Structures are given as structure tokens and as C-alpha cells.
Amino acid sequence: MAAPGPAAVDARYTNLVAWGRQQGLQASDIRRNGEMWLTNQSLALGFKADSQSMTFDGVEHRLTLPVRRSPGGLQVAVRDVQTTLSPLLRPPQRPGSRPVRVVAINAGHGGKDPGNTEGRRQEKHYTLLVAGELRRHLERAGLQVVVVRPSDTFVSLEDRPAKAARARADLYVSLHFNAFDGPGSGEVAGVETYCLTPAGASSTNDSGNHGGSWHAGNRFDRDNVLLAHHVHRAIKDGTDLNDRGVRRARFKELTLLQMPGVLVEGGYMTHPQDAASIYSPAGRAALARGIADGVLAYKRLVERKP
Numbered sequence: 108m109a110a111p112g113p114a115a116v117d118a119r120y121t122n123l124v125a126w127g128r129q130q131g132l133q134a135s136d137i138r139r140n141g142e143m144w145l146t147n148q149s150l151a152l153g154f155k156a157d158s159q160s161m162t163f164d165g166v167e168h169r170l171t172l173p174v175r176r177s178p179g180g181l182q183v184a185v186r187d188v189q190t191t192l193s194p195l196l197r198p199p200q201r202p203g204s205r206p207v208r209v210v211a212i213n214a215g216h217g218g219k220d221p222g223n224t225e226g227r228r229q230e231k232h233y234t235l236l237v238a239g240e241l242r243r244h245l246e247r248a249g250l251q252v253v254v255v256r257p258s259d260t261f262v263s264l265e266d267r268p269a270k271a272a273r274a275r276a277d278l279y280v281s282l283h284f285n286a287f288d289g290p291g292s293g294e295v296a297g298v299e300t301y302c303l304t305p306a307g308a309s310s311t312n313d314s315g316n317h318g319g320s321w322h323a324g325n326r327f328d329r330d331n332v333l334l335a336h337h338v339h340r341a342i343k344d345g346t347d348l349n350d351r352g353v354r355r356a357r358f359k360e361l362t363l364l365q366m367p368g369v370l371v372e373g374g375y376m377t378h379p380q381d382a383a384s385i386y387s388p389a390g391r392a393a394l395a396r397g398i399a400d401g402v403l404a405y406k407r408l409v410e411r412k413p
């Protein structure tokens with residue numbers, strides 16, 4: 108066995124304090140629990156040693172690799188800098204002549220595919236109701252909307268992004284509700300906003316993983332995370348749902364997108380409080396309004412003048 112070399116440098120990681128300094132962010136000391144904060148006048152980013160969870164401006168994001176301790180402080184994966192931190196801190200801009208005009212909404216499941224089922228409650232029914240609400244909000248804000256599953260019919264996962272592309276949609280929002288029946292299911296509640304896992308990285312959950320390779324949707328990695336952040340934040344601000352964070356997954360719909368997109372899991376049908384919200388018009392209205400606010404916040408950001 109070869110002797111270990113001098114302090115191995117892992118090129119996959121970069122020092123958080125130094126990176127923060129380059130971005131004009133001041134680093135706190137590392138707290139006893141392993142937390143460190145990078146801040147400027149308007150923004151706080153929280154990191155924790157050995158954790159894949161990061162806080163950006165009050166929203167939890169799941170990184171693709173855990174933050175690590177090193178003699179110089181905490182280290183973060185270069186890929187997470189490139190695909191999460193940097194696009195959130197320095198949002199991409201659309202070319203000036205191309206505003207966000209058309210939004211595709213997918214009501215998850217439909218027809219022979221009910222999605223999650225709790226007693227007589229079927230996910231497909233509630234995603235369709237929220238899609239209608241969301242459509243009204245976005246149209247009122249002057250956007251064009253195409254609902255890629257507008258009635259209780261089955262549309263394949265491949266056809267949904269294709270319909271969005273044919274409608275020349277600028278963004279794609281997919282609506283789902285979650286369920287968890289395992290041990291401790293009474294504790295699992297809240298909203299998760301997913302965007303496509305960056306190429307080569309591993310997803311937050313194992314499910315929905317369609318290989319570590321590059322997908323069409325990865326062309327929009329920077330916009331995907333920015334859209335997810337603002338949609339998630341607005342849902343969090345506008346509803347009583349628990350914050351389960353912005354997460355990464357290779358859900359088939361997201362892999363096939365020809366435009367930036369997100370998938371919202373707007374609560375757990377298996378949790379009494381979430382279920383009450385999902386099954387009530389007021390709860391669905393708040394969710395739809397949150398998503399619309401997030402889409403509009405993203406639109407304002409990427410359309411800003413240089």
C-alpha cells in the first residue's frame with residue numbers, strides 16, 4: 108500500500124470562506140454544532156459540516172454532496188457551487204428580447220393513473236384542481252398558460268414535456284401531492300420543490316433516479332434551481348405547509364424538458380394537516396397563489412435589465 112501523501116487536496120471541493128469572500132460574503136466562525144454562515148447586508152447562507160442541507164435566504168436546499176470540515180474551515184462541493192450557489196447568487200438573465208410569456212402547467216397523473224390514493228381521494232383530482240387555480244393566477248398576471256393535462260385523461264410522461272415544447276412554453280410547472288406510509292408517517296409533512304439533478308450528481312432521493320447521465324433538461328440547470336428556489340419560497344411564505352426543501356431528482360418529466368421547469372409536491376396526503384389543506388379549496392388556492400408568486404418572482408429576476 109502506498110504511503111498517504113501530504114494532505115490530499117480533493118478537487119471536487121472548495122473552501123467556503125474563500126468562495127464567500129470572492130462573492131462579498133462574510134463568514135461567521137464555525138459554531139459548536141458545525142454551522143457556519145455567510146452573510147452580506149441582505150442575504151444569509153447557512154451551511155453545516157457533514158450535512159447536505161443548506162439554507163439560502165430562508166429556503167432549505169439539498170446539496171448533491173455533504174459539506175465537509177477541513178483545516179481551513181468548511182468546504183463545499185464545486186459542483187454545488189456551480190449548480191446551486193452561483194445561480195442563486197448571480198441569477199441568469201434572459202436575452203432582453205425574450206420575456207417569459209408562456210407557462211406550461213402539468214396536473215400530475217390522470218385517467219387510468221390516479222397517482223397516490225388515500226381512501227377515495229385520488230392525487231390526480233387535486234392536481235387538476237390546483238392546475239386550474241394556478242392557470243387563473245398566471246393569466247391574471249398577463250401570462251399565457253397551457254395545461255398539458257387539462258382533464259381526467261391519461262397523458263404519458265413523455266407527452267407532457269412534448270406538449271409544453273409544442274406550445275413554445277418558456278417554463279414548466281408540474282403539480283403533484285406526496286404520500287408516505289412507512290414508519291413515522293404521521294411526522295412526514297410539508298412541501299418539496301424538485302428540480303432536475305445536475306448532470307453527474309446524485310439525486311436527493313433514490314426514487315425517480317433515471318441514471319447519472321446528461322438529459323435535455325440539464326441545459327437549464329441554472330434556471331431550474333432559480334425557479335425552484337423562488338417557487339418554493341413563495342409557497343413557504345403563502346401557506347402553512349412545512350418546508351421540506353428544494354430537492355433534486357431525475358423525474359422523467361424533468362429530464363425531458365425543453366425549457367426550465369420544476370415539480371412541486373404540494374404536501375402529503377398521508378398527513379392529517381396536509382391532507383386537510385389539499386382537500387380544501389382555501390388550501391389549494393393558497394398553494395396555487397404561492398406557485399404563481401414564485402413564477403412571477405423568477406420572471407422579474409431573469410428579465411431584469413443588465
Ligand SMILES: [Zn+2]
Nearest residue numbers: 215222283284
Ligand atoms: Zn404524483
